Amino acid sequence: xxxxxxxxxxxxxxxxxxxxxxxxxxxxxxxxxxxxxxxxxxxxxxxxxxxxxxxxxxxxxxxxxxxxxxxxxxxxxxxxxxxxxxxxxxxxxxxxxxxxxxxxxxxxxxxxxxxxxxxxxxxxxxxxxxxxxxxxxxxxxxxxxxxxxxxxxxxxxxxxxxxxxxxxxxxxxxxxxxxxxxxxxxxxxxxxxxxxxxxxxxxxxxxxxxxxxxxxxxxxxxxxxxxxxxxxxxxxxxxxxxxxxxxxxxxxxxxxxx
Amino acid sequence: xxxxxxxxxxxxxxxxxxxxxxxxxxxxxxxxxxxxxxxxxxxxxxxxxxxxxxxxxxxxxxxxxxxxxxxxxxxxxxxxxxxxxxxxxxxxxxxxxxxxxxxxxxxxxxxxxxxxxxxxxxxxxxxxxxxxxxxxxxxxxxxxxxxxxxxxxxxxxxxxxxxxxxxxxxxxxxxxxxxxxxxxxxxxxxxxxxxxxxxxxxxxxxxxxxxxxxxxxxxxxxxxxxxxxxxxxxxxxxxxxxxxxxxxxxxxxxxxxxxxxxxxxxxxxxxxxxxxxxxxxxxxxxxx
Amino acid sequence: xxxxxxxxxxxxxxxxxxxxxxxxxxxxxxxxxxxxxxxxxxxxxxxxxxxxxxxxxxxxxxxxxxxxxxxxxxxxxxxxxxxxxxxxxxxxxxxxxxxxxxxxxxxxxxxxxxxxxxxxxxxxxxxxxxxxxxxxxxxxxxxxxxxxxxxxxxxxxxxxxxxxxxxxxxxxxxxxxxxxxxxxxxxxxxxxxxxxxxxxxxxxxxxxxxxxxxxxxxxxxxxxxxxxxxxxxxxxxxxxxxxxxxxxxxxxxxxxxxxxxxxxxxxxxxxxxxxxxxxxxxxxxxxxxxxxxxxxxxxxxxxxxxxxxxxxxxxxxxxxxxxxxxxxxxxxxxxxxxxxxxxxxxxxxxxxxxxxxxxxxxx
Numbered sequence: 001x002x003x004x005x006x007x008x009x010x011x012x013x014x015x016x017x018x019x020x021x022x023x024x025x026x027x028x029x030x031x032x033x034x035x036x037x038x039x040x041x042x043x044x045x046x047x048x049x050x051x052x053x054x055x056x057x058x059x060x061x062x063x064x065x066x067x068x069x070x071x072x073x074x075x076x077x078x079x080x081x082x083x084x085x086x087x088x089x090x091x092x093x094x095x096x097x098x099x100x101x102x103x104x105x106x107x108x109x110x111x112x113x114x115x116x117x118x119x120x121x122x123x124x125x126x127x128x129x130x131x132x133x134x135x136x137x138x139x140x141x142x143x144x145x146x147x148x149x150x151x152x153x154x155x156x157x158x159x160x161x162x163x164x165x166x167x168x169x170x171x172x173x174x175x176x177x178x179x180x181x182x183x184x185x186x187x188x189x190x191x192x193x194x195x196x197x198x199x200x201x202x203x204x205x206x207x208x209x210x211x212x213x214x215x216x217x218x219x220x221x222x223x224x225x226x227x228x229x230x231x232x233x234x235x236x237x238x239x240x241x242x243x244x245x246x247x248x249x250x251x252x253x254x255x256x257x258x
Numbered sequence: 259x260x261x262x263x264x265x266x267x268x269x270x271x272x273x274x275x276x277x278x279x280x281x282x283x284x285x286x287x288x289x290x291x292x293x294x295x296x297x298x299x300x301x302x303x304x305x306x307x308x309x310x311x312x313x314x315x316x317x318x319x320x321x322x323x324x325x326x327x328x329x330x331x332x333x334x335x336x337x338x339x340x341x342x343x344x345x346x347x348x349x350x351x352x353x354x355x356x357x358x359x360x361x362x363x364x365x366x367x368x369x370x371x372x373x374x375x376x377x378x379x380x381x382x383x384x385x386x387x388x389x390x391x392x393x394x395x396x397x398x399x400x401x402x403x404x405x406x407x408x409x410x411x412x413x414x415x416x417x418x419x420x421x422x423x424x425x426x427x428x429x430x431x432x433x434x435x436x437x438x439x440x441x442x443x444x445x446x447x448x449x450x451x452x453x454x455x456x457x458x459x460x461x462x463x464x465x466x467x468x469x470x471x472x473x474x475x476x477x478x479x480x481x482x483x484x485x486x487x488x489x490x491x492x493x494x495x496x497x498x499x500x501x502x503x504x505x506x507x508x509x510x511x512x513x514x515x516x517x518x519x520x521x522x523x524x525x526x527x528x529x530x531x532x533x534x535x536x537x538x539x540x541x542x543x544x545x546x
Numbered sequence: 547x548x549x550x551x552x553x554x555x556x557x558x559x560x561x562x563x564x565x566x567x568x569x570x571x572x573x574x575x576x577x578x579x580x581x582x583x584x585x586x587x588x589x590x591x592x593x594x595x596x597x598x599x600x601x602x603x604x605x606x607x608x609x610x611x612x613x614x615x616x617x618x619x620x621x622x623x624x625x626x627x628x629x630x631x632x633x634x635x636x637x638x639x640x641x642x643x644x645x646x647x648x649x650x651x652x653x654x655x656x657x658x659x660x661x662x663x664x665x666x667x668x669x670x671x672x673x674x675x676x677x678x679x680x681x682x683x684x685x686x687x688x689x690x691x692x693x694x695x696x697x698x699x700x701x702x703x704x705x706x707x708x709x710x711x712x713x714x715x716x717x718x719x720x721x722x723x724x725x726x727x728x729x730x731x732x733x734x735x736x737x738x739x740x741x742x743x744x745x746x747x748x749x750x751x752x753x754x755x756x757x758x759x760x761x762x763x764x765x766x767x768x769x770x771x772x773x774x775x776x777x778x779x780x781x782x783x784x785x786x787x788x789x790x791x792x793x794x795x796x797x798x799x800x801x802x803x804x805x806x807x808x809x810x811x812x813x814x815x816x817x818x819x820x821x822x823x824x825x826x827x828x829x830x831x832x833x834x835x836x837x838x839x840x841x842x843x844x845x846x847x848x849x850x851x852x853x854x855x856x857x858x859x860x861x862x863x864x865x866x867x868x869x870x871x872x873x874x875x876x877x878x879x880x881x882x883x884x885x886x887x888x889x890x891x892x893x894x895x896x897x898x899x900x901x902x903x904x905x906x907x908x909x
Contacts, residue, residue: 081402103410107417110410117409124416124482146417262631291729296626301871303878326882333878335555363882381875392858394732419894425886444886464868466729490889508885522882 004066006031006172006204012051012061021047022058023228031171034198034205036219036236038212038251043225045208046176052206053093053174054083068171088118092165096177098157101164102149108135108160109145115168134163138193155186159193166197173198175207179214191217212255216240224248265312265345271295275313275468279459282470287432288400289383294466304337304362305463307379311341311360314375314459320348322356327364327505327522334362353525363426365447367504367526370456372473378441380462383469385429385439405437408480416485425490431478432471440477446489446505451477494519497539499530570615584608593796593825594618598866599625600726600745602795602824619747619866626867629726637722639780639789643799643822644701646775650826653702654769655803661699666774667826702771703801703818712803712816734857739841743834744823746864754854755833758840763852765804765839767819774798774826798823800831804839806846817846 005028012025021044029035037045050056052063054075063075067090075083087093095101102111112131113121121127132142138159140152149157158178165173178194179187195218198205209215215222215236222239224232224247232245243249263269271293278292297305315321321341325334329351337360338349350356353366362379370376386396389407399405408429415423428445432438440451441460451458451471458471471477481487492506497518504526506519518539521527571578585592585608595607599622606628610621650666653659665671706712722737725745730738743751758764776796780789802819819839821831840854853859863869 084402084404106410107414109417110413113413114406114410117413118404118406122481122483124413125484127413128417268631291731293727293729296623296630296726296867298627300623300874301868302873302875303871305871326879330555331879332555332559335559339556362878363880381872393862394858397732420897421894423890423894425890426883442880442883444882446886464872490886490893492885492889505882506885507881508888522885 004070005029005064006066007052007206008064009048009052010062010064012048012058012063014047014051014056014058014060020228022051025061025228025230027052027223027230027233029172029204029206031204032202033220034207034218036207036209036215036222037225038209038215038222039225040210040251042227044228045210045225047228048225049174049176049206049208053091054078054087065172088115089168090171092168092170092173094161094165094173094175094178096180098149098154098161101161102157104149107146107148108140108152111149111160111164112167115164119168130167131163134167135160137197138163139189153186155182155190158182158190162194162197166201166203169201170203172204172206175205177209178207179211180209187214194218212240212251224251262344264317265315265341266298267295267309267312271309272313275309278468279310279313279470282459282468283457283472285436286471286475287430287436287438287469289467289469291466292468294463297463299336299340301464302381303333304360304379306461306465306468307360307362307377307463308337308340308461309463310377310459310461310468311358312345314377315341315345315347315358317345317347319357320350320355322350322353322359322525323361324359324364324366324523324525325362326507327366328524330524351525352529353523363442363444364505364522365443365450367521367523368529369450370454372455374456376454376456376458378443378458378460380439380441380460380467381464382427383439383460383462383465383467385427385437400436403435408437412480412482416482421485422481422487428487429480431480433475434478437480438469438471438477444490444505445479445487446491448477448479448487449489453477492519495537496521496527496530497537499527499535500537501527501530501535570613579612581605581608581612584611588616590826591616591618591621593823593827594748594830595621595625597824597827597830598622598745598747599629601625601629619870623867623870636781636784638792639782641777641779641795641797643773643777643797644699644704646699646773646777646797646799647794648699648773649775649796651699651771651773651775652769653771655702656705659702659705668828699773701773701801703803703816706770706803706816710815713806713818715818730861732858734861736838736842739857739861740820740822740834740838742861742864743821743837746834747866747869748827748830748833750864750866750869751837752829752833754840754860755836757852758836758854763840763843763848763850763855765806765817765819765848767802767804767836767839769832770801770803770818772798772800772828772832774828796825798825798827798831800828800835802832802835802839817842 007029009025009027012022014022025048037048039045047056051058054063057076065073065075067073109128109131112134113127116127116130132145135142135145140156140159149160152160179190182190191214207219219236221234222236223230224239224245226247232239232243232248239248240252243252275292278290282288282290294306294309297308299305299308321338323329323334323338325331328334341347342349353359353368356374358375358377359366360377360379384393384396386399386407389411390396399407412422415421424445426444427439427442428448430438430440430448430451440448453474453476455473457473460469479487492508494506495502496504496506498520501521504521504523507522509518509520511518585604588611591611592604592607595610595618596602599607607621607625610624613624614620648664650668651661651664653663703712707714723735725738725741774796776794778791778794781792782789800821804817804819806815806817817839819835821834821838823831823834837854837860840852841857841860843850843855850856
């Protein structure tokens with residue numbers, strides 16, 4: 001299992017009308033590693049994330065997922081109930097805007113407990129205890145467990161979304177600009193949190209970001225996208241310290257040094 | 259009734275409805291869309307129940323119609339008359355004698371038998387409608403057995419009130435697969451649905467859905483292991499017959515807070531009184 | 547006070563019916579309305595009953611209006627219930643409104659056009675002043691009315707269509723759905739949506755149409771054409787195998803012309819909103835065309851943000867028979883459920899009080 005990829009894309013292509021969003025993309029993700037996909041807006045990185053997670057169907061190519069029993073699945077050929085079940089248990093998706101994933105009219109505890117209940121948990125006390133535990137892990141005070149997310153700051157909402165996503169110990173989490181829209185100090189704290197949770201729980205992550213600094217801080221490997229193509233892949237430090245492709249060089253040099 | 263078919267509906271329509279009923283029985287708790295006809299009674303007043311009853315009724319049947327548990331409420335009277343006129347079937351107020359029972363908002367106290375059918379009038383067949391108004395969405399949730407929204411609501415109830423706050427139309431899981439609305443019967447009646455010997459049919463005319471629970475089917479009211487389902491009833495005895503196990507109506511007797519509790523199921527109460535049971539107010543006979 | 551179980555429901559109902567009949571007739575000293583009078587002189591009420599009752603029969607509609615003392619929704623109810631019992635022979639051929647015997651035809655998008663602007667018997671330019679002369683018998687009105695124009699009156703959107711400026715109709719692919727026979731399912735095709743609007747409550751459709759003009763979804767409509775008049779209905783009996791004319795009906799048709807910006811694959815074209823209603827029902831036809839277009843938002847790649855664009859919302863709430871039934875059903879006894887709620891609330895309050903007392907005792 002250790003040599004086998006967890007998730008792979010081969011020959012992925014997708015066009016919206018005359019605009020090419022993805023062109024012949026190959027990509028791999030290994031268990032427990034964090035892969036960052038970087039590029040400017042319009043590079044196709046969010047489209048790639050959506051295709052890899054089964055949310056958008058590609059015109060060409062295959063996305064394969066290896067389940068805990070070492071069976072390979074074609075993500076876009078799976079029946080809808082199976083894909084949904086995957087998203088509710090083994091997989092997670094963290095949105096840039098936490099409100100897209102949270103139930104704003106439901107308490108923090110209810111939000112965190114929902115995936116547990118969807119998997120069959122029927123003991124209120126246990127669900128609540130698990131929710132309290134997770135709120136602590138994402139550094140939200142336990143006294144807020146019955147509060148509505150509407151009353152949380154943006155950073156807190158994002159941390160709540162992360163708790164809600166990780167409560168079922170997924171093996172693979174997709175993240176779309178998880179720190180986008182947050183101010184710098186809040187970002188730093190959140191990135192630290194993500195890094196420690198992911199390392200401790202050995203979760204594999206596909207992270208989309210336009211921010212090189214985020215990629216450098218979190219990711220083991222990085223894939224650089226430009227106009228639908230992956231132009232360079234490799235270990236994060238190597239790619240950022242010694243970029244080979246001209247576009248990567250441009251990207252790196254245009255970032256103010258951290 | 260001249261000019262109309264037996265039980266008002268034409269045979270094609272009845273056949274269509276019976277096909278839907280069969281499909282519903284084959285998939286317990288699943289809502290089957292049906293081409294509900296415009297009936298001479300308004301939507302919301304039992305047209306779904308009436309269409310189901312009309313489709314299953316035969317000349318040898320004996321029909322009982324109740325509303326709020328009573329045979330004599332105006333709507334029950336109106337519907338019973340409708341069938342008496344259009345089908346000429348025998349009607350009764352005695353639960354034990356009926357072969358078909360059409361009901362609004364109650365299940366009779368007397369246990370039903372295998373040879374009986376109970377038809378429920380349903381205003382809103384979708385158990386998730388208060389949480390998700392879009393039918394397209396709820397259709398998907400049922401197809402994928404994705405009932406997280408309902409469980410979350412129950413969790414929120416306990417977090418806020420210390421207990422589940424639903425007192426009627428309490429959602430149930432049928433045959434361990436479909437989430438179902440039992441119609442607005444009080445939660446008190448829910449346990450009667452579990453492993454009931456009679457066939458249970460549900461008709462929603464305005465929303466155009468039919469669903470069913472076959473005899474001897476598991477029906478579980480949603481709850482948590484540490485907050486189990488509890489049936490709510492007024493903590494009193496029937497003033498007329500003394501029953502402490504039947505669902506009670508609260509009657510306001512004066513403007514000084516005077517209250518009397520009586521069995522909602524009028525037939526059940528009458529049977530008990532005929533058998534000699536007496537409540538604290540039972541010496542005063544009900545007017546005929 | 548002894549408890550007296552309430553009985554006598556049957557007697558109460560009979561008495562209520564008798565009173566209703568008395569109310570309907572009113573003062574016996576006043577001449578009774580005839581169905582012929584209603585059909586002839588309350589034509590717009592009759593038109594509305596036919597349109598929403600989905601049944602074209604002036605006499606039956608007039609009877610319904612008489613029976614219900616002018617309560618049009620009740621009249622629609624009567625017609626719908628009656629319609630259900632009628633035997634069906636099949637579907638007519640699609641009605642050809644280009645062959646309409648025009649009584650009224652106006653277009654807002656061209657100053658003049660083949661056939662001209664024909665005002666017809668319209669309220670439009672009346673000053674809305676009560677005419678007290680109508681309190682008494684009026685003289686027989688004489689009009690200088692031209693005979694209905696049987697000449698060429700092409701439909702205005704077809705004129706645009708010749709230049710390729712107007713989207714095509716799409717053409718009928720499969721057999722149209724039938725809202726009166728099958729339950730509503732989503733996604734709902736345009737045929738079903740139009741049926742729902744045609745028989746939908748005029749007030750509801752009007753309000754929604756209005757909302758699109760005020761910014762709640764909206765497609766910059768122009769009234770391409772409104773035409774009213776008689777069309778013939780044709781039917782192909784299976785025994786004959788060819789179409790025969792089975793009668794004429796009065797229809798109002800409205801086509802709204804809306805702008806569409808085009809996409810990467812399609813050049814810009816005008817898009818259509820369509821309304822078709824029984825009788826002289828211009829307001830309804832125009833509102834219907836606005837809402838039809840609004841409900842096409844998703845299929846035309848527009849953002850769905852407004853109530854009129856929400857197909858489920860519009861279709862589920864446009865039927866006034868369903869609406870009135872459910873709204874009015876709240877009058878029915880609900881005391882069994884209310885009793886459960888009462889017990890619930892009492893229990894919760896008792897719990898709270900008990901917990902409050904425990905807290906105090908502990909302090």
